[in-house]
Amino acid sequence: MARNRETMMKKHTKALLAGTALCGLASGAMATEELNALVWCDHTDPALIEPFEQAHDVKVNLREYEGTGAALALLDQSRPGDWDVLVIDGIDVARTAEAGILAPLPDDALPEDDFFSQIVLKDNNAPGGTTYAVTEKFGYNTISYNADKVDPADMQDLATVWSDKYDGKISIYDYYLPVIGLAAMADGIDTGAITAEDLPALGETLSTMRGHAASVAGVVGAQTALATGEVDIVIGGGEWLTAVLAAEQPELTWTIPNQGAVLWTQSIGVLADSEKPDLALEFVKYIVSPEGQARLATSSCFWGMPANELAGDHLTPEQKDILRWDEQDSYLAKAQLYPAPDEGLDIEMQDLWLETLSQ
Amino acid sequence: MMRLLPWVFLCAMAVFIYLPVGALVLFSFQGGALPVPPFNGPSLQWYAEILGDGDLMQSLLNSLMVGAVSSALAVCLGFTAAYGLARHALPGTTLMRGLLIAPLCVSYLIIGLGLLIVVQRLGLGLSLATAGIGHVVINLPICFSIIYASMGAQQQSAERAARDLGANEAQVVLLITVPMLLPAIAAAFFLSFTLSWDEFIISFLLTRFDVTLPVEIWSMLRSGLSPELNAIGSLVFLVSVTLVLALELLLFRRRA
Amino acid sequence: MTVSRDTLRGWGFAAPALLWTLAFFVVPFAVMAAMSLATLEGRTLIWGLHFDNYRALAEKAYLWRAVLVSVEITLTVTLLSVCLAYPLAWIIAFRVPQRFQRLALLLAILPFWTSYVVRSYAWLLVLAREGVVNKALLTLGLIAEPITLANTRFATVTGFVHFFTMLLTLTIFANLIQLSPNYRRAAMDLGASAFQTFRHVVLPLTLPGIVTGAFLTFVLCIGDYITPQILGGNTELTVPQVIMVQLGRRADFPLAAALAIVLMGIVTLAYLACARWLRLDRI
Numbered sequence: 001m002a003r004n005r006e007t008m009m010k011k012h013t014k015a016l017l018a019g020t021a022l023c024g025l026a027s028g029a030m031a032t033e034e035l036n037a038l039v040w041c042d043h044t045d046p047a048l049i050e051p052f053e054q055a056h057d058v059k060v061n062l063r064e065y066e067g068t069g070a071a072l073a074l075l076d077q078s079r080p081g082d083w084d085v086l087v088i089d090g091i092d093v094a095r096t097a098e099a100g101i102l103a104p105l106p107d108d109a110l111p112e113d114d115f116f117s118q119i120v121l122k123d124n125n126a127p128g129g130t131t132y133a134v135t136e137k138f139g140y141n142t143i144s145y146n147a148d149k150v151d152p153a154d155m156q157d158l159a160t161v162w163s164d165k166y167d168g169k170i171s172i173y174d175y176y177l178p179v180i181g182l183a184a185m186a187d188g189i190d191t192g193a194i195t196a197e198d199l200p201a202l203g204e205t206l207s208t209m210r211g212h213a214a215s216v217a218g219v220v221g222a223q224t225a226l227a228t229g230e231v232d233i234v235i236g237g238g239e240w241l242t243a244v245l246a247a248e249q250p251e252l253t254w255t256i257p258n259q260g261a262v263l264w265t266q267s268i269g270v271l272a273d274s275e276k277p278d279l280a281l282e283f284v285k286y287i288v289s290p291e292g293q294a295r296l297a298t299s300s301c302f303w304g305m306p307a308n309e310l311a312g313d314h315l316t317p318e319q320k321d322i323l324r325w326d327e328q329d330s331y332l333a334k335a336q337l338y339p340a341p342d343e344g345l346d347i348e349m350q351d352l353w354l355e356t357l358s359q
Numbered sequence: 360m361m362r363l364l365p366w367v368f369l370c371a372m373a374v375f376i377y378l379p380v381g382a383l384v385l386f387s388f389q390g391g392a393l394p395v396p397p398f399n400g401p402s403l404q405w406y407a408e409i410l411g412d413g414d415l416m417q418s419l420l421n422s423l424m425v426g427a428v429s430s431a432l433a434v435c436l437g438f439t440a441a442y443g444l445a446r447h448a449l450p451g452t453t454l455m456r457g458l459l460i461a462p463l464c465v466s467y468l469i470i471g472l473g474l475l476i477v478v479q480r481l482g483l484g485l486s487l488a489t490a491g492i493g494h495v496v497i498n499l500p501i502c503f504s505i506i507y508a509s510m511g512a513q514q515q516s517a518e519r520a521a522r523d524l525g526a527n528e529a530q531v532v533l534l535i536t537v538p539m540l541l542p543a544i545a546a547a548f549f550l551s552f553t554l555s556w557d558e559f560i561i562s563f564l565l566t567r568f569d570v571t572l573p574v575e576i577w578s579m580l581r582s583g584l585s586p587e588l589n590a591i592g593s594l595v596f597l598v599s600v601t602l603v604l605a606l607e608l609l610l611f612r613r614r615a
Numbered sequence: 616m617t618v619s620r621d622t623l624r625g626w627g628f629a630a631p632a633l634l635w636t637l638a639f640f641v642v643p644f645a646v647m648a649a650m651s652l653a654t655l656e657g658r659t660l661i662w663g664l665h666f667d668n669y670r671a672l673a674e675k676a677y678l679w680r681a682v683l684v685s686v687e688i689t690l691t692v693t694l695l696s697v698c699l700a701y702p703l704a705w706i707i708a709f710r711v712p713q714r715f716q717r718l719a720l721l722l723a724i725l726p727f728w729t730s731y732v733v734r735s736y737a738w739l740l741v742l743a744r745e746g747v748v749n750k751a752l753l754t755l756g757l758i759a760e761p762i763t764l765a766n767t768r769f770a771t772v773t774g775f776v777h778f779f780t781m782l783l784t785l786t787i788f789a790n791l792i793q794l795s796p797n798y799r800r801a802a803m804d805l806g807a808s809a810f811q812t813f814r815h816v817v818l819p820l821t822l823p824g825i826v827t828g829a830f831l832t833f834v835l836c837i838g839d840y841i842t843p844q845i846l847g848g849n850t851e852l853t854v855p856q857v858i859m860v861q862l863g864r865r866a867d868f869p870l871a872a873a874l875a876i877v878l879m880g881i882v883t884l885a886y887l888a889c890a891r892w893l894r895l896d897r898i
Contacts, residue, residue: 036568041578041581041582044414044578044582046413046414061568062568063567063568064578064581066581066863066864067863067864067865069863069864069865069866069867070862070863070864070865070866072658072866073658073865073866073868074866076658077479077482078484079482079484082484099658168763174849176864210850213850214763214766214848215766215848215849215850216848216849216850217766217848217849218581219581219582219583220580220581220582220583220584220736221766221845221848221849223583223584224584224739224740224743224765225765225766227393227584228743228744228745228746228765229744229745229761230743230744230763230765230766244583244584245393245584248391248393249393300582300583301582301583302582302583343657346865347865350860350864350865351675351677354677354852354857354860355675355676355677357677357849357850357851357852358676358677358680358681358684358850358851358852365702365706365710368702368703368706369703369706372699372703372723372780373722375699375777375780376723376726376777376780376781377726378741378747378748379726379729379734379737379738379740379741379777380725380726380729380734380737381747382737382740382741382746382747383729383733383734383737383740386740394740435631436631436632436635437632439628439629439631439632440628440629440631440632440633442628443624443625443626443627443628443629443630444625444628444629446625446628447621447622447624447625447626447628448621448622448625449622449625449626449629450622455629455633458633458636458637458641459632459633459636461636461640462636462640463831463834464830464834464882464883464886465640465644465834465838465879465882466834466835466837466838466839466855466878466879466882467835467838468838468839468840468855468858468875468878469644469647469838469875469878469879470640470643472647472858472862472871472872472875473640473643473644473646473647473875474639474643476643476646476647476650476868476872477642477643477646480646492639493639495635495639496635496636496639496640499632499635499636503632528624553727553728557730557731559731559732559840559841560838560839560840560841560855572730573730573731573732576730576732576733577732577841580732580736580845588733588736589733589737591730591733592729592730592733592734592736592737595728595729595730595733596726596728596729596730599728599729600725600728603721603725603728604721607717607721
């Protein structure tokens with residue numbers, strides 16, 4: 001009996017050891033300081049992160065996420081100190097700050113005077129007058145197309161884009177907010193003024209879009225479809241989708257139609273319960289510095305306009321051409337921000353979106 | 360004609376089975392930045408690219424580690440359970456067997472989701488270890504059933520002889536049962552490792568900064584079109600196939 | 616009531632695995648069932664006995680449609696994979712010369728070891744407008760201009776069938792090999808035609824193997840997210856895709872859990888339908 005107990009003990013010890021080994025896998029012994037950032041994929045480019053890591057002798061741990069809801073849930077469930085830096089949709093800063101998730105940022109540390117003035121967006125980034133985040137990058141959800149296959153003049157009018165003429169030649173970008181925003185602009189509704197009453201009409205427009213579309217695709221799906229000639233138009237696309245392809249297939253381009261386009265902005269901030277607020281602030285300062293901005297604008301994941309105008313000094317003329325650097329004033333004049341629905345309307349919008357997809 | 364039919368079918372199936380692999384390998388040698396027809400190459404630039412990609416190589420190591428540790432654990436647990444149930448008359452054996460096999464009937468997504476909810480409720484952090492735990496859950500039933508099925512009477516008599524000669528339980532298990540069941544144990548380990556190596560959804564839901572290879576590939580796939588994907592896919596294929604063929608030649612040939 | 620030492624020892628051996636399964640499989644499952652009865656108000660979880668999520672399943676068309684799409688795709692895939700894998704396994708088992716058998720089997724399942732995410736993506740390239748399939752059909756003159764194959768249900772099914780045909784070939788082959796040739800010989804000697812032999816001798820004997828493989832195909836296929844996400848073009852969503860949408864955009868765990876429970880219910884039905892022939896502990 002005693003002997004058996006011994007074997008049992010051995011067995012348990014073994015299991016325990018294996019379990020410990022599993023746990024041991026997770027905690028690589030790190031000597032340097034670490035910074036945990038919850039980001040979009042353009043921040044995972046080593047060309048952007050490594051200079052900061054070397055300058056401050058830190059390891060930046062990055063986790064990509066999609067969708068503000070998911071990020072907020074993740075933050076709700078984490079322990080204090082789990083996260084230091086957050087990259088978030090510009091329109092969502094206010095509700096995140098209200099939830100007490102973000103720490104105030106010192107205005108004097110941010111070079112916002114050098115920014116394109118239209119995208120400083122103090123209303124969004126500084127709810128109630130306290131700055132909680134700063135815009136770092138922006139661009140448009142608009143129309144990407146293949147200039148060899150479609151008439152560029154047609155692309156200036158949204159109604160023609162999703163008309164019978166291009167039936168089956170369209171892919172829709174798989175994110176509900178910008179596409180609903182485009183539908184609203186086509187219907188002459190301001191993106192910021194969408195109400196529950198507008199949804200049935202918007203649903204009609206989405207249905208028309210969906211009826212003519214061959215697919216609803218994420219980034220790679222849409223790029224593949226464009227590059228292989230599967231489709232000729234991507235609704236909701238833009239420089240972030242086609243800039244990468246332009247080198248090989250210059251006919252793949254984008255435009256902002258007469259009705260305008262949806263402006264996306266991403267902001268970066270420090271978390272209220274970060275245990276390394278100073279280092280986190282250093283990271284934010286690096287990202288909005290001219291060098292950091294140039295690297296972020298041309299990140300391997302997707303391109304977009306830098307918020308800081310001085311980044312232009314660190315970009316080549318070709319890069320600025322692809323980003324349409326000199327057209328920004330006219331573009332920004334025609335662009336409207338993402339729809340920013342409250343909780344209830346957000347759910348209704350998502351339902352409408354999924355409903356339309358699965359017609 | 361009827362004589363030819365099987366061979367025609369065999370050729371058709373070969374084309375079907377190797378079509379995606381062929382396309383994958385071909386476009387991994389693409390010269391340009393887009394892995395779409397027309398083919399221009401061959402070029403090795405994308406292989407150079409991925410071998411120099413620190414995140415990708417780190418995730419490859421992570422996958423190897425999670426695969427090896429979780430498979431080892433699944434095999435240990437599967438073996439002890441199989442030994443306990445096959446060699447002892449226990450009340451409730453059917454129930455216990457049912458419980459151990461049950462995870463086979465549940466989609467990986469559901470196992471991952473359940474574990475995710477529990478881990479979050481407990482306020483534990485996500486890491487490679489949580490993904491490893493998930494992998495043990497899905498592989499334990501497979502290890503258990505493979506080893507349980509191979510426990511026959513021939514080992515039992517050898518075990519009895521050893522006991523009669525005064526061996527204690529530990530000696531019996533380690534010196535008699537394990538060596539005799541080695542082929543089954545190796546097969547269980549190998550299969551577990553393969554499944555863990557390729558598993559996506561559980562790893563995706565249960566990891567944080569350090570991810571496994573399929574999750575890293577998925578995030579590459581979300582970030583834009585590039586022949587890098589083809590290169591990493593081809594590389595994984597090449598390495599796995601070499602391993603499989605080596606195992607086939609070294610282990611199984613000898614026994615045949 | 617005394618428990619014998621032998622029994623105790625047996626339990627001792629089985630305990631670690633049983634405890635593991637309890638802790639990391641049964642408990643999470645129970646928590647998920649409870650979660651499916653919770654509800655989300657804003658970002659706060661309200662626990663209790665709410666049936667809102669299940670009501671939503673009945674009311675919101677995209678939810679119940681996803682269930683239908685999932686079941687349709689899974690049944691199609693299971694049926695097609697069995698129909699392709701059985702003859703393939705048969706030819707390898709009974710037509711290919713003995714010494715090449717293992718090699719043939721290995722070749723039939725080799726692509727199994729390409730990374731699974733990449734394999735789905737490779738099908739996208741094969742099925743593209745400029746892809747191999749369209750090129751071949753054009754050359755043969757079967758079509759006048761490229762047809763759309765990628766981003767459709769057809770593409771999803773193709774990707775699935777490719778994977779599961781390999782898996783089933785392996786399991787069915789293992790079954791056929793165990794079949795003693797004497798059975799077939801005896802049937803032939805007694806004057807049965809080749810078809811009768813197959814129908815009355817081989818098929819019944821290999822049925823458990825087929826059903827077990829088909830059931831595993833069903834389980835893995837209905838819960839898979841990657842293949843429909845990469846190949847399906849998002850024009851119709853499957854249950855796993857809807858689950859991931861609920862998690863990704865709103866972290867709606869209760870609704871995701873309810874969908875998972877429904878998925879589980881479908882698998883249970885499938886299990887009951889083929890329980891007679893299932894041999895899950897003899898894979």
